[in-house]
Amino acid sequence: xxxxxxGKTGAPLRWYVMRAVSGKELKVKxxxxxxxxxxDFAGNVAQVLVPMEKVETMRGGKHVQKDRIHLPxxxxxxAALVGEVQSRLRNTPNVLGFLSDSKKxxxxxxxxxxxxxxxxxGRVDELEAIPQDIVIPFSEGEAVKVIDGAFSGMEAVxxxxxxxxKKLKLTVNIFGRSTSLEVxxxxxxxV
Numbered sequence: 108x109x110x111x112x113x114g115k116t117g118a119p120l121r122w123y124v125m126r127a128v129s130g131k132e133l134k135v136k137x138x139x140x141x142x143x144x145x146x147d148f149a150g151n152v153a154q155v156l157v158p159m160e161k162v163e164t165m166r167g168g169k170h171v172q173k174d175r176i177h178l179p180x181x182x183x184x185x186a187a188l189v190g191e192v193q194s195r196l197r198n199t200p201n202v203l204g205f206l207s208d209s210k211k212x213x214x215x216x217x218x219x220x221x222x223x224x225x226x227x228x229g230r231v232d233e234l235e236a237i238p239q240d241i242v243i244p245f246s247e248g249e250a251v252k253v254i255d256g257a258f259s260g261m262e263a264v265x266x267x268x269x270x271x272x273k274k275l276k277l278t279v280n281i282f283g284r285s286t287s288l289e290v291x292x293x294x295x296x297x298v
Contacts, residue, residue, distance in 0.1 A: 118151065118187035118188075118189045119187060120151075120153050120185050120186060120187050121185070121186070121187070121188075121218035121219075122183055122184070122185050122218060122219050122224045123183070123184050123185075123186060123188070123205055123206070123216045123217075123218055123219070124181055124182075124183055124205065124206040124219060125181070125182045125183075125184055125196065125197075125199075125202050125203075125204070125205050125206075126180060126181060126202070126203040126204050126205070126206065127180060127181065127182050127201050127202055127203060128180075128201040128202075128203065129179050129180045130179075131201035132157045132176055132179070132180070132181070132182050133157055133176075134200070134201055135155075135157075135182050135199055135200070135201050135202055136155045136156075136157045136182060138199055138200060138201075139152065139155045139182075139184065139196070139199060140155055142195075143155075147195075148186075148192060148195070151186055151187040151188075151189055151190075151192045152184060152185070152186040152187075152192060152196070153185040153186065154184070154185045155182060155183070155184050155185075156182070156183040156184075156185075157176060157178075157182055157183070158176070158177040158178055158183070158227065158228075159174045159175065159176060159177060160174070160175055160176075160177045161173070161174060161175075162174075162175045163293075164293075165255065165293045165294075168255055168256065170291065170293065181206075182202075183219075183224075183227075184196060188216060193205075193216065205217075244297070245265055245268050245275060245292065245295075245297075246265065246268065247265050247266065247267060247268060248264065248265065249264070249265045249297070250262060250263070250264055250265075250297075250298045251263055251264075251265060251275075251277070251295040251296065251297055251298060252295065252296055252297075252298050253277070253279070253288075253290060253294060253295055254294060254295060254296050255290075255293070255294040256290065256294055258279055258288060258290075261279050261281075262279075262298060263277035263278060263279040263288065263295070264277065264278050265277055266278055266287070273291055273292045274289055274290065274291055274292070275289070275290055275291075275292065275295060276288070276289050277289070277290060277295070
């Protein structure tokens with residue numbers, strides 16, 4: 108992204124943010140991608156991006172990873188807004204319009220800067236590597252309650268926190284004996 112790309116008309120390709128009906132972002136991307144592949148934008152729309160992130164949740168006692176839209180209601184498009192390109196993008200099904208520069212007040216789409224785009228792409232890559240819903244609020248010596256698995260409902264003390272594997276080593280008292288147990292972050296809650 109360090110060099111400015113241009114469309115077939117020679118106009119610079121810039122990144123713009125389009126507002127979309129929430130939940131329809133991928134449909135908007137699919138529609139515009141189809142138009143790009145058919146050549147309907149004459150090379151003035153390079154690509155469409157819907158930033159995604161990986162989220163880890165518990166379902167039925169198992170960790171499940173799924174993709175989630177990072178910016179609900181928004182679609183990024185790299186385009187040269189020349190001729191009818193802007194109105195065709197704006198009239199795409201489920202598109203509500205472009206984000207504009209409120210300081211100018213002219214309603215024209217405002218491109219995002221290269222720095223903003225790089226930061227956004229860097230953030231998206233970071234989010235894909237680390238599941239967003241898992242926060243590391245635990246510390247050694249803290250009391251927790253097991254909420255999943257064979258020891259569900261029992262209170263325990265954290266002996267060790269493994270941030271890399273997202274696991275905790277606990278000590279649980281069963282029948283008056285201390286027993287060591289390893290669980291995932293999502294299998295316990297603070298007391």
